[in-house]
Amino acid sequence: MKWISLILFIILLALQYRLWVGDGSFAHVARLEREIEQRQQENERLAQRNKLLEIEVKALRNGTDAIEERARSDMGMIKEGETFYMVIEPDEQ
Numbered sequence: 001m002k003w004i005s006l007i008l009f010i011i012l013l014a015l016q017y018r019l020w021v022g023d024g025s026f027a028h029v030a031r032l033e034r035e036i037e038q039r040q041q042e043n044e045r046l047a048q049r050n051k052l053l054e055i056e057v058k059a060l061r062n063g064t065d066a067i068e069e070r071a072r073s074d075m076g077m078i079k080e081g082e083t084f085y086m087v088i089e090p091d092e093q
Contacts, residue, residue: 019025059066071077078084 021027056066060070068079
């Protein structure tokens with residue numbers, strides 16, 4: 001009878017170990033849920049960025065205003081006949 005009780009106790013400990021520590025344990029499931037939440041937030045951020053890029057692509061395809069704005073801001077280009085003025089702020093020391 002002692003042996004059976006000992007064997008049952010060992011089996012109980014093995015099952016408890018898996019429940020609390022091993023794969024599929026409460027801690028493991030909680031960690032996976034946090035990771036899923038982080039991935040969902042990242043996906044939402046990337047979806048938002050993709051929407052902005054899609055709007056920009058449509059603007060670039062449909063008109064020259066967006067292309068002109070991009071050339072002016074990113075490349076420092078000016079139109080023919082325009083005069084470029086650079087204002088330099090004095091250092092405040």
